[in-house]
Amino acid sequence: MLEISGIKKSFDGTTVLNDISLEIGDSQIVSILGSSGGGKTTLLNIILGLLQPDSGKIVFNGSDITNTPMERRGFNIVFQDYALFPNLTAYKNIVYGLRNYPDRSSKEEIEALIDLLDLREHLNKKIDQLSGGQKQRVALARTMVMKPRILLLDEPLSALDGVIKESIKEKIVTIAKEFHLTTIIVTHDPEEALTISDKVLILNKGKIEQFAEPSEIIKNPKSQFVNDFILKQLEVKKNNIYKLFSL
Numbered sequence: 677m678l679e680i681s682g683i684k685k686s687f688d689g690t691t692v693l694n695d696i697s698l699e700i701g702d703s704q705i706v707s708i709l710g711s712s713g714g715g716k717t718t719l720l721n722i723i724l725g726l727l728q729p730d731s732g733k734i735v736f737n738g739s740d741i742t743n744t745p746m747e748r749r750g751f752n753i754v755f756q757d758y759a760l761f762p763n764l765t766a767y768k769n770i771v772y773g774l775r776n777y778p779d780r781s782s783k784e785e786i787e788a789l790i791d792l793l794d795l796r797e798h799l800n801k802k803i804d805q806l807s808g809g810q811k812q813r814v815a816l817a818r819t820m821v822m823k824p825r826i827l828l829l830d831e832p833l834s835a836l837d838g839v840i841k842e843s844i845k846e847k848i849v850t851i852a853k854e855f856h857l858t859t860i861i862v863t864h865d866p867e868e869a870l871t872i873s874d875k876v877l878i879l880n881k882g883k884i885e886q887f888a889e890p891s892e893i894i895k896n897p898k899s900q901f902v903n904d905f906i907l908k909q910l911e912v913k914k915n916n917i918y919k920l921f922s923l
C-alpha cells in the first residue's frame with residue numbers, strides 16, 4: 677500500500693501541489709487525470725523520488741520513504757518523452773538497466789516480455805527507426821525488466837491513436853494485472869482514465885477534485901471541475917459523433 681499524505685510543492689513561490697493525500701492499494705491501477713500544468717508530472721516525480729516535496733509524507737508498505745533516494749525505492753517510470761537511448765538498438769535499450777542488476781530478470785522473462793509487447797521483429801532497429809507506438813512498447817519493456825515495485829507511466833498513450841492506442845492500453849492492463857503491479861498512469865484523456873483504472877485521481881491546479889472509482893465519478897461528479905472536465909468532454913465527443921452521422 678502506498679500512502680501519500682499532505683504533499684506540498686512550490687516552484688519559485690508558486691504552489692504546484694497543495695496538500696495532496698491519497699492511498700493506493702496493492703495491484704491497483706490508478707490514473708492521475710487533469711489539465712495541462714495541473715501538477716501531474718510533479719506528483720509522479722515526487723512518488724518516484726526524483727523530486728523532494730516541500731512537506732508531507734510518503735509511506736510504502738508501512739515504511740516512511742519520504743527521504744529514501746530514488747534508486748532505493750524500487751519504483752520505475754516511463755517518461756512522457758520515453759527517454760530512450762537513440763544510439764542503441766531496441767534490444768539494448770530494453771536490457772540497459774540490467775547491466776547493474778543482471779539477476780533482476782531471467783533470459784526467459786526478457787523473452788516473454790518481448791513477445792508480450794510484440795517487439796521481436798524490431799529488436800535490432802535503432803530507436804529512430806521505430807514508430808511512436810513501437811518506441812512506447814520498448815520504453816515499457818525497458819521499465820518492466822527491472823520488476824519495479826510500483827510502475828509509473830507519464831502519458832503513455834498520448835502520442836498514439838486508434839487501434840495502436842487500444843492495443844497498448846490492453847497490454848498495460850495485462851502486464852499490471854499479471855505482475856500484480858501497482859500502476860500509476862498520468863493522462864489528460866478522461867476516456868482513457870475511466871476505462872483503464874480501478875480508481876481515478878482528478879487534479880486541478882494542484883488540488884484533488886475527486887479520487888474515486890470510475891463509476892462513482894460518472895454517477896457523482898464531486899465538483900464543477902469534474903463535471904466540466906470529464907463529463908462534458910465525453911459528452912462533446914459523443915455529440916460530435918452523433919452529429920457527424922446525423923443521429
Ligand SMILES: Nc1ncnc2c1ncn2[C@@H]1O[C@H](COP(=O)(O)OP(=O)(O)OP(=O)(O)O)[C@@H](O)[C@H]1O
Nearest residue numbers: 687688692710711712713714715716717718719864
Ligand atoms: N522544475 C520546475 N521548475 C519550475 N516550475 C516547474 C518545474 N516543473 C514544473 N513546473 C511548473 O509546475 C506546474 C505543474 O507542472 P507539471 O509538469 O507537474 O504539470 P502536468 O500536469 O504534468 O502538465 P502536462 O499535462 O502539460 O504534462 C507547471 O506550471 C510547470 O510550469
Ligand SMILES: [Mg+2]
Nearest residue numbers: 716717718756
Ligand atoms: Mg506532465
